[in-house]
Amino acid sequence: MIENRPWLTGFSHLILVLGVLVVALPVWVAIVASTHPANAFGVGHIPMWFGDQAFANWHQMLIGKEGQASHMLRMTLNSLIMALGITFGKIAISLLSAYAIVFFRFPFRGLAFWVIFFTLMLPVEVRIVPTYEVIANLNLLNSYTGLTLPLIASATATFLFRQCFMSIPGELVEAARIDGAGPIRFFFDILLPMSRTNIAALFVILFIYGWNQYLWPLIVTTDDAYYTLVMSVKRMLSVPDGDIEWNKVMVSTLLAMIPPVLVVIGMQKLFVKGLVDAEK
Amino acid sequence: MSVYFPQKFLPYLLLLPQLAVTAIFFLWPAGQAVEQAFYQEDAFGLSRDFVGLDNFTELFTSPEYFASLKTTMVFSFSVAFLGLAVALWLAVMADRVIRGAMVYQTLLIWPYAVAPALAGVLWWILFDPSMGPVALLLESIGIDWNHFINGDQAMILVVISATWKQISYNFLFFLAGLQAIPRSLIEAAAIDGAGPTKRFWDIVFPLLSPTTFFLLVVNLVYAFFETFGVIDATTQGGPGQSTTTMVYKVFNDGFVGLDLGSSAAQSVVLMVIVGLMTVVQFRYIERKVQY
Amino acid sequence: MSDLVLRNIGKTYANGYQAIPSIDLTIEEGEFIVLVGPSGCGKSTLLRMVAGLESISQGDLLIKGIQVNNKEPAERDIAMVFQNYALYPHMSVYDNMAYGLKNRGEPKSEIETKVNAVAQMLGLEELLTRKPRQLSGGQRQRVAMGRAMVRDPKVFLFDEPLSNLDAKLRVQMRVEIRELQRKLGTTTLYVTHDQVEAMTLADRLVVLNKGHAEQVGTPMALYDRPASTFVAQFIGSPSMNLIPCTVEDGVLQLGADCQLASPQFSTDKIMWGIRPEHVDIVPLQDADLNLQVKAVEALGAETLIHGSVKADRDKQYPFVVRLSGNHAPDIGQLIGLKVPQHAWHVFDAETTKRIEAL
Numbered sequence: 001m002i003e004n005r006p007w008l009t010g011f012s013h014l015i016l017v018l019g020v021l022v023v024a025l026p027v028w029v030a031i032v033a034s035t036h037p038a039n040a041f042g043v044g045h046i047p048m049w050f051g052d053q054a055f056a057n058w059h060q061m062l063i064g065k066e067g068q069a070s071h072m073l074r075m076t077l078n079s080l081i082m083a084l085g086i087t088f089g090k091i092a093i094s095l096l097s098a099y100a101i102v103f104f105r106f107p108f109r110g111l112a113f114w115v116i117f118f119t120l121m122l123p124v125e126v127r128i129v130p131t132y133e134v135i136a137n138l139n140l141l142n143s144y145t146g147l148t149l150p151l152i153a154s155a156t157a158t159f160l161f162r163q164c165f166m167s168i169p170g171e172l173v174e175a176a177r178i179d180g181a182g183p184i185r186f187f188f189d190i191l192l193p194m195s196r197t198n199i200a201a202l203f204v205i206l207f208i209y210g211w212n213q214y215l216w217p218l219i220v221t222t223d224d225a226y227y228t229l230v231m232s233v234k235r236m237l238s239v240p241d242g243d244i245e246w247n248k249v250m251v252s253t254l255l256a257m258i259p260p261v262l263v264v265i266g267m268q269k270l271f272v273k274g275l276v277d278a279e280k
Numbered sequence: 281m282s283v284y285f286p287q288k289f290l291p292y293l294l295l296l297p298q299l300a301v302t303a304i305f306f307l308w309p310a311g312q313a314v315e316q317a318f319y320q321e322d323a324f325g326l327s328r329d330f331v332g333l334d335n336f337t338e339l340f341t342s343p344e345y346f347a348s349l350k351t352t353m354v355f356s357f358s359v360a361f362l363g364l365a366v367a368l369w370l371a372v373m374a375d376r377v378i379r380g381a382m383v384y385q386t387l388l389i390w391p392y393a394v395a396p397a398l399a400g401v402l403w404w405i406l407f408d409p410s411m412g413p414v415a416l417l418l419e420s421i422g423i424d425w426n427h428f429i430n431g432d433q434a435m436i437l438v439v440i441s442a443t444w445k446q447i448s449y450n451f452l453f454f455l456a457g458l459q460a461i462p463r464s465l466i467e468a469a470a471i472d473g474a475g476p477t478k479r480f481w482d483i484v485f486p487l488l489s490p491t492t493f494f495l496l497v498v499n500l501v502y503a504f505f506e507t508f509g510v511i512d513a514t515t516q517g518g519p520g521q522s523t524t525t526m527v528y529k530v531f532n533d534g535f536v537g538l539d540l541g542s543s544a545a546q547s548v549v550l551m552v553i554v555g556l557m558t559v560v561q562f563r564y565i566e567r568k569v570q571y
Numbered sequence: 572m573s574d575l576v577l578r579n580i581g582k583t584y585a586n587g588y589q590a591i592p593s594i595d596l597t598i599e600e601g602e603f604i605v606l607v608g609p610s611g612c613g614k615s616t617l618l619r620m621v622a623g624l625e626s627i628s629q630g631d632l633l634i635k636g637i638q639v640n641n642k643e644p645a646e647r648d649i650a651m652v653f654q655n656y657a658l659y660p661h662m663s664v665y666d667n668m669a670y671g672l673k674n675r676g677e678p679k680s681e682i683e684t685k686v687n688a689v690a691q692m693l694g695l696e697e698l699l700t701r702k703p704r705q706l707s708g709g710q711r712q713r714v715a716m717g718r719a720m721v722r723d724p725k726v727f728l729f730d731e732p733l734s735n736l737d738a739k740l741r742v743q744m745r746v747e748i749r750e751l752q753r754k755l756g757t758t759t760l761y762v763t764h765d766q767v768e769a770m771t772l773a774d775r776l777v778v779l780n781k782g783h784a785e786q787v788g789t790p791m792a793l794y795d796r797p798a799s800t801f802v803a804q805f806i807g808s809p810s811m812n813l814i815p816c817t818v819e820d821g822v823l824q825l826g827a828d829c830q831l832a833s834p835q836f837s838t839d840k841i842m843w844g845i846r847p848e849h850v851d852i853v854p855l856q857d858a859d860l861n862l863q864v865k866a867v868e869a870l871g872a873e874t875l876i877h878g879s880v881k882a883d884r885d886k887q888y889p890f891v892v893r894l895s896g897n898h899a900p901d902i903g904q905l906i907g908l909k910v911p912q913h914a915w916h917v918f919d920a921e922t923t924k925r926i927e928a929l
Contacts, residue, residue, distance in 0.1 A: 008476065013380070014371040019370045020387045023444065024401035033405065046411040061482045100294035112295050117558075119306045122503040125527045126550045129534035129543050130309035130316065150305040153298060171657035173285075174624045175718075179671035180645030184286040189670070192302065193661040212395035213464040214509040217533065230395045234513050237401065246405065253398050260393035268386060272452060275392075 027254075034058070034250040039248045053247065061251045071224060071232070072255065077226040079211055079256070082147045086210030087203055089152030095195075098161035099187060103173070119155045124216055132219055142223040151216060157202055160277055164198045165191070203275035204267050208260045229256035310551065316544030335545035344521060345546075352525040355439060356503035363443045363499055364492065367450030372480065373456040374451075384542035385455065392448040396441075396508030403441040404514045409546060427515065431522025434515045438475075438523050441514065442507045450495050458484065466538070501557065574600045575621070575726055581632035582616055582782075590616050591782040593630065601756045607769040607805070614762045615730055617779070621760060622728050623647050628853040634725055645674070647893050650719035651728040655735065656711045658703040658718075664690075665699040668718045670866055689721045692751075698769070709740045716748070720755070727752070729761040733768065746773060766806055770794070772844035796916075800842055800923040803916055809875060813844045814888045826882025831859055831910070834928035840920040847875070847893035849914035858907025862890055864900045874898045876906075 029046070036051035062072050100106075101113055124131060131150060140146030168191070176186045192199075211230070218231045227235070233252050238242060264271050317335050321328040339345050370388065374381045391399070406414045409426040418425045427434040461484060469479045485492075508527055511517060516534055517524035524532065530550065534543030575598040582591040589697050591613045606614040619625040621632060623644035633638050639647050650671075658667050665781055672682045690696050693713045703711055712732065719727055729748075735740045749772055754757050762767055769776055770790040778785045778801070780795065786798040790806075797803035797811075804810040809842050816825045817840055823833035825843070853862065859878050868875040874894045879887040892908065901907055 005476075009377055012376045015373045016370060016377070016380075018382045019366075019373075020384065023388060023391060023447065026399075026406055026444070030402055041411055046405070046408075046413055048413065093301065096294040096429050097298035100291035103285055104287065104291035104294075105363075106288060106291045109291070112299065115302055115307070120305050122310055122551060122554065125505050125508050126530065126554060127306075127309045127313050127547050128531055129540060129547065130312035131305060132535075134305065134309050134310060149301065153301040153306060158298065169655055169657065170652040171655050172659065174619075174644070175446060175651070175653060175657035175659075176670075177285075177624065177717075178622065178644045178649065178651050180674035181670075182599070183287055183290055185674065186285075190659055190661075194659075197659075208393050212509075214395055214397045215512070215531070218512075222398060230397055230509075233395055233401055237513065249401065250405070253401055257394045257398050261390045264390050264393040265386060268389070271389075275449065275452060276456065279298075 030253055033246055034254055036247050038245050038247050046071070056249050057251050061248055061255070066237065071227065072227065072229075072252070075227050075232050076255065077228045078144075078226055079259075080229065081144055082213060082217065083207050083210035084149050084229055085144065085148035086213070087206040090149060090154040090157045090206050091199060091202060093152060094154050094157035094161055095192075095199075098165055099191065100159050101158075102162055102165040103183070103186075103241045115159050116153075116155050119153050124151065128219070135220055141220050142226050144226070146220045147213075147217055147226065147228075148210075151210070151213065154206075155204070157262065160202060161195065161197065163277070164195055168194065197273070200267075201270045201277060203274075204263055204271045207263055215220075232256075235250045240255040297484070313544045313547040313551070316540060317548045318541075319544075320541045331541065335541045336549075339542060339545050339549070348524050348526050348529045350503065351435075351521070351523065354433065354526075355442075355507075355523070355525055356500050358435075358439045359446065359503040359507070360443045360496055360499035362439065363446040363450050365496055366443070367447045368454050370447070370487075370490075371451050371454035371458055372484075374455055382457070388451050389448040391445050394445060395509060396445060396507055397513040399445045400438070400441045400510040400513040403437060403444065407437050421555070423446050427519075429519055431519055434519060436525050438507070438510050438515060441510045442503060445510075446499060446502055453491055453495055454488070457488050461487050497557075497560070504557075505554075573633060574598055574602070575760070576633040576636075577617075577621075577630070578633070580617070580620065580627060582613070582620060582625065582630060583628045583630040589782065591620075592791055594782075596777065596784070596787065598758060598760070600758055601754055603772060603774045604753045604761045604777060605773035606760065606762045606777050606779055607764065607766060608785075609805070610764060610905050611781075612779040614764075614779045618728055618730055618760060618762045620868050621726070622649055622651050625662065636683040638855075645671075646724045648722075649728055650722045650726075651730065652715045652719050652723040652732045654731040656703075656715040656732075658711060658714055663700050663702060664695060664706070664714050664717075667703070667714060668721050671718070671722050685721045685723075686717075690790060691796050692720070693717050700729070708736050709744065712736060712744055716751070720751075725758065727757050727759040727761075729759065732761075732883045733763070734765075741768075748772065771807070776806075778805055784865065796925065798925050800918045803844055803925075807846055809847050809891045811844045811846050811916065812850075812888075812890050813842050813918075814880070814882070814890075815841050816841060816882075816888040825860075825880070825888070826886045827884070829860065829880065829882040833912075836874070836917060836926050836928060838919055838921070838926065841926070842915040842918040842923065844918065845910050845914055846916075849911070850892045851909040851911070852892070852894065852898075853907045853909045855905065855907040857909070859910045860890075860908045862892065862908050863906050864902055864904050864906060866899070866902070867900060869897060869899070871897070876900060878906075880908075 029048070032048060032050055033041070033046070034057055035053055037053045037056075043117070061070060063070055097112075097116060101109060133147050135141060135150060138146075140149070172190065173186065176190055181189060214230050214234070217226075217228045218234065221227055221231075229252065233249060233256060236249050236252060310314045318330060318332060319328045320331045320334065370384075374384045377384075378457040394402075404412075406412050407425065407427060409415050409428060425433060427437045435563045465483060465487070466479060474482060504525075505527055507525075508531070511523055511525065511528050515523045517528050526546065527550065530543055530546045533546065537543075577596040579593050579595060580591065581589070581593045583589045594617065596604075606617060608614050616625055620627050623639070623642060627640050633856050634649070634666060654850060659670065662670065668686045668689065669682045672685065686699075687696070687848070690699055693716065695710070695713055695717055697758065698706065698710060698714070706714065715732070732748075733744055736744060745768060773790055775788060776790055776793055777787050780801050786793055786802045793802060793806050797806060800813060804813065813926055814825055816823055818824070818833050818836055818840055821833060821835065823831040823843060862876070862878040862880055864876055864878045866877040868877070872895065874897060876892045876894065876898070878890055878892075880890045881887050917926055917928070918924060
């Protein structure tokens with residue numbers, strides 16, 4: 001603080017608190033809505049304070065009514081498999097390709113770099129129809145492979161690891177060579193342990209990316225055994241206008257956002273590092 | 281780095297997984313899209329005819345396509361501008377308070393983790409014409425809110441939902457940028473007699489300009505491609521075409537309208553646009569990273 | 572038997588740049604050889620070629636009589652200490668030292684004995700469980716040396732190992748390295764750009780200039796009889812005063828106003844040199860040269876006087892005098908210098924090589 005102006009500090013806090021409240025408002029409404037019976041939502045009325053159906057709603061959504069098991073746990077599992085599959089897949093293949101690009105010199109190295117770079121230019125949304133056809137041709141619709149594999153090529157992760165590897169002093173590689181470590185040993189003994197924080201930071205970002213996939217699972221799954229949480233919300237909304245069961249929609253919405261939000265808040269330091277490193 | 285392992289074969293093996301995935305799921309579909317763009321397929325996929333550039337000429341003479349281009353521009357720049365302005369304001373405030381900046385950070389960054397589609401749903405319920413608290417509030421001051429029939433209001437809703445999610449990201453970068461400005465510069469300006477507002481516009485804002493420019497690019501890319509879920513979950517491009525962005529149109533024409541030729545042609549146009557954007561972005565990056 | 576032989580060794584990069592045309596060097600067992608030269612002279616490249624980190628374009632490299640040109644660094648039985656130490660940041664001191672032995676597949680107990688022995692020799696016992704970032708610069712330096720020593724190699728290679736330390740620590744480590752090397756008796760190749768370090772450490776010095784070995788010899792030989800103006804200026808601090816002049820009929824002519832009696836040389840265009848510490852101050856009337864004082868650096872034990880010698884109406888040469896004790900001439904004052912003939916160094920002005928009186 002340059003000048004001591006208490007009112008200015010007070011004003012800053014006021015704005016920030018307002019900002020926090022506005023940002024949190026929709027989630028507040030969602031939490032409240034998830035505690036009411038379906039008939040609490042009508043014309044001109046939405047509850048703004050907690051109701052008494054929280055347990056009933058959550059129980060019904062997670063466990064199911066009598067005689068009708070819930071898909072929520074299955075979908076949670078699917079979301080988790082997809083998110084982790086994408087995360088580990090991206091990290092693994094990016095580590096390998098960045099290692100090749102930084103620590104080796106070989107013909108067509110530039111070409112390989114540009115091919116990987118090209119994937120940056122093609123978000124799945126842009127080429128959605130032909131990608132769908134490829135997956136269909138490969139018989140990968142309604143499968144975990146179809147959900148994850150097409151999304152694991154990652155220019156961003158490759159660039160991040162490339163940056164990280166390039167900052168490793170060349171002398172360290174030389175020391176390892178003198179110590180008798182070949183490329184494989186160097187990768188596992190030196191490079192991986194040294195990149196731990198970067199891998200962890202990227203893990204946080206990629207987990208969120210994977211968990212939040214929406215369009216892709218929406219089109220490659222038609223069998224509800226492979227539905228994920230995020231896309232299921234959309235399916236619950238695709239009913240005639242008045243029939244939306246808002247209490248259940250909100251339970252699903254909250255359930256779908258809790259894991260990634262917890263990851264961001266719980267691993268805030270890594271998350272911030274991941275974002276800043278992956279900026280490029 | 282000037283030190284390399286001498287192995288000749290190993291690097292290809294290391295690159296293989298990445299290149300294979302890229303080839304099968306990126307290059308092949310991209311090629312398919314380019315090929316498809318020159319054919320007209322009937323709705324059942326039974327036959328197709330080579331039609332040359334017809335799909336493109338049709339596209340560029342179609343008022344709907346230009347409407348979606350305009351929608352994309354309005355949407356993207358609104359999201360970018362609103363997101364940057366709000367986030368910068370909050371970041372400046374957070375930078376000003378000595379205690380609690382990190383607490384505010386924690387309380388503001390979590391929307392990043394919410395999927396775009398869910399962000400759309402959360403704001404939908406707030407703005408629901410029949411029961412949403414914000415819609416009711418607006419009604420009480422004489423604004424008749426119904427985003428299901430009013431195209432401008434639908435646009436406002438998707439802009440707000442998309443911005444809400446992005447504020448956290450912008451806030452983080454602005455706060456980091458502000459904290460990286462040397463204290464002594466601000467102090468020097470204060471000694472030169474500049475008050476807080478003048479200091480912000482004369483010193484802080486110009487020094488932040490690299491961050492601002494970077495965020496502008498990121499936000500535009502975000503609004504272009506990553507907001508599909510927001511639109512699909514709330515307005516589905518409507519009412520009419522009022523929230524149909526170019527990316528949404530590719531999906532809609534391809535999967536709903538089953539006009540594969542036109543959808544493919546649109547994919548090709550988008551790829552060219554993304555290519556140009558990436559080159560711009562890379563030019564900017566290049567100054568920091570050298571290859 | 573000679574330990575390390577470089578026979579007609581050369582390095583040409585893929586782009587055609589010839590970093591080292593050809594170098595011949597034979598190093599005896601236990602010798603401490605220092606490669607010294609300005610940056611870009613090829614000294615580090617040469618060291619890295621010996622280490623196997625840089626390929627050898629021509630010639631033979633022999634360690635204990637065996638040609639090792641194409642062997643991997645780990646197979647050459649050498650150890651290297653790097654400028655930035657290159658310690659593995661995620662490994663403890665112990666693991667840093669043990670890594671090479673582990674990779675060689677030595678049994679655990681043996682590794683432990685060796686590491687502990689070296690740690691004791693270097694005073695590192697207390698630090699074995701620490702990570703490199705928890706160590707001071709001097710301690711890191713020691714660990715880097717320890718890592719080299721546990722391997723018990725045939726040759727030690729040092730690449731400017733002291734340049735990241737502060738001045739005081741540098742002197743201390745210099746002494747320590749010399750002592751350790753004597754004790755272990757391991758052949759050593761040491762690269763530095765610091766001539767003081769080079770002079771104090773070396774059994775023999777190799778002065779490199781643009782990839783050529785300008786001169787090889789003991790520190791004193793290089794100091795007393797530098798083979799070229801390059802060596803003359805590089806060895807000794809402050810460096811030797813050098814003035815271009817002509818010799819005709821027994822007269823050394825610096826300029827119209829400045830002449831000295833001189834023996835004859837094989838050529839008449841020469842570079843005439845004398846070290847700052849070999850000049851005496853005398854009353855002006857007895858002087859060989861007159862020095863106009865420009866700056867005085869009093870260091871306590873000695874005094875450096877910087878000035879210029881006026882050779883002609885419009886020709887002046889910078890000149891430095893080094894005197895023991897404390898002197899305080901005024902700035903601008905003229906003082907008389909005596910330059911005894913036995914302290915002269917004379918070089919051919921064209922080839923820059925040393926020449927002797929006929």
